[in-house]
Amino acid sequence: MFCRNCGKELTGSPEICPECGAKPMSGTSYCPNCAAPTTELTEICPKCGAGVAGKGKLVEKAGGTWMPLVAGILDLVVGVPALIVGIALAASLGMLGGLIGGVGGVPGVGAIMGAIAVPLIIFAIIAIVGGVFAIRKRTWWLALVGSIFAFLAGLPLILPAIFLGIPAIVFTIMGKKHFK
Numbered sequence: 419m420f421c422r423n424c425g426k427e428l429t430g431s432p433e434i435c436p437e438c439g440a441k442p443m444s445g446t447s448y449c450p451n452c453a454a455p456t457t458e459l460t461e462i463c464p465k466c467g468a469g470v471a472g473k474g475k476l477v478e479k480a481g482g483t484w485m486p487l488v489a490g491i492l493d494l495v496v497g498v499p500a501l502i503v504g505i506a507l508a509a510s511l512g513m514l515g516g517l518i519g520g521v522g523g524v525p526g527v528g529a530i531m532g533a534i535a536v537p538l539i540i541f542a543i544i545a546i547v548g549g550v551f552a553i554r555k556r557t558w559w560l561a562l563v564g565s566i567f568a569f570l571a572g573l574p575l576i577l578p579a580i581f582l583g584i585p586a587i588v589f590t591i592m593g594k595k596h597f598k
Contacts, residue, residue, distance in 0.1 A: 420453040422446060422470075427453070446470075459598065485593030486552045486561065492586035493549030493561075493568040496578050500571035501542035507535035534574065541571035552590055558597035565590045 419428045423445030424438035435442050443450060446458040454465035463470050548564005551557050569583025 420448055420450050422448050422450050422456075424448070425453040425455075483555070483593070483596045485589040486555045486596055489561065489565055489586045489589035489593065490549040490552030490554075492582045492589070493545045493552060493564045496568040496572045496582045496586070497542045497545030497549055497564075500538055500578075501546065504535050504538035504542055508539065511535060538571060538574070541567045545571050552586075552593075555593075555597050558590070558594050561597065562587070562590045 419431070419442065420426065421428055421435040421438060421440065421442045423440040423442070424435060425448035426435060426437040428435060428442055432442060434440065446456060446460070448454065449456050449463040449466060449468060449470050451463060451468035451470075452466040454463055456463060456470050460470055462468070545564050545568035548561050548567060551564060552561035565583070565586040568586050569579050572578030572580075572583045
């Protein structure tokens with residue numbers, strides 16, 4: 419076993435480290451299994467694979483940290499298809515832009531599709547970025563913005579907004595305490 423504060427090898431299970439005087443498991447600078455350098459955010463040692471979550475992080479896992487993860491997944495489930503649809507709409511506008519008299523002889527259809535495609539792409543990108551922040555449990559307000567934009571990106575089809583966007587917002591708000 420190694421001291422998490424100073425990284426020195428310990429014999430037995432001392433209450434304090436003879437090298438630095440700290441409680442051996444109170445620090446976050448070193449892996450207790452191999453003494454590899456770690457940070458406060460490290461949960462698994464990159465060198466040996468041992469769990470190094472300190473200050474109650476392992477116990478905290480069971481207490482509702484699933485909410486940001488689920489919110490992030492919901493953001494991605496709405497954001498990725500919305501991005502694909504938005505890009506497809508924008509691409510179809512490029513191909514159809516040369517037609518005289520609008521799409522299918524109906525003037526103004528291209529403008530309507532453009533008014534849908536551009537915001538949909540922007541909303542989808544923000545939802546995807548917010549989903550990544552939610553999954554990583556970083557920067558709560560960005561995760562919340564991503565969830566709101568996942569709701570907005572799902573509005574054209576209504577059901578994704580109701581069944582995916584709203585729960586993403588709720589889970590992001592309820593899981594706020596689990597963000598760093």
